[in-house]
Amino acid sequence: MFALLDDGRCLADADQAYWTEFLAARRRLIGAVIERVDRSAIEPRQRARMVAALKASIGRGYLITPELCAVYLEAWQADCVRWHKHIRELRRDHGDGQGIEDALATLRIDHIVQSAADGRIRARVVPRSAATRSAVRAWLARGP
Numbered sequence: 001m002f003a004l005l006d007d008g009r010c011l012a013d014a015d016q017a018y019w020t021e022f023l024a025a026r027r028r029l030i031g032a033v034i035e036r037v038d039r040s041a042i043e044p045r046q047r048a049r050m051v052a053a054l055k056a057s058i059g060r061g062y063l064i065t066p067e068l069c070a071v072y073l074e075a076w077q078a079d080c081v082r083w084h085k086h087i088r089e090l091r092r093d094h095g096d097g098q099g100i101e102d103a104l105a106t107l108r109i110d111h112i113v114q115s116a117a118d119g120r121i122r123a124r125v126v127p128r129s130a131a132t133r134s135a136v137r138a139w140l141a142r143g144p
Contacts, residue, residue, distance in 0.1 A: 001073070014073050019066035030058050 034054045100115040114124045
């Protein structure tokens with residue numbers, strides 16, 4: 001997406017044709033880097049590891065299709081719209097909130113996290129039942 005924007009284009013230009021060319025250009029770029037690494041004075045074992053990693057990225061790149069890129073971008077944009085709507089509704093319905101604890105309750109996660117004295121969010125400590133403590137002790141006693 002940064003390449004698209006760097007070229008002065010907009011997200012609407014990111015159709016399957018764009019992604020087809022982009023993915024091919026990316027493979028060509030990685031291929032050129034492989035050639036440069038092969039010709040470099042880098043220690044042979046290090047060079048082999050670098051080339052293997054670059055070749056793996058080309059292989060993985062073939063799993064990324066132009067259709068997948070286009071669908072992902074559409075889903076991302078739809079998610080942004082949903083998130084902004086959610087934030088507007090939270091502000092509308094809970095604009096007079098009383099801080100972190102109210103926000104956690106609004107998000108319905110106050111049963112699993114809590115605010116600490118330093119303002120950070122931490123997992124809520126849930127005391128284990130006697131049965132759970134006993135099962136953990138038995139498992140630990142078995143050893144490896």
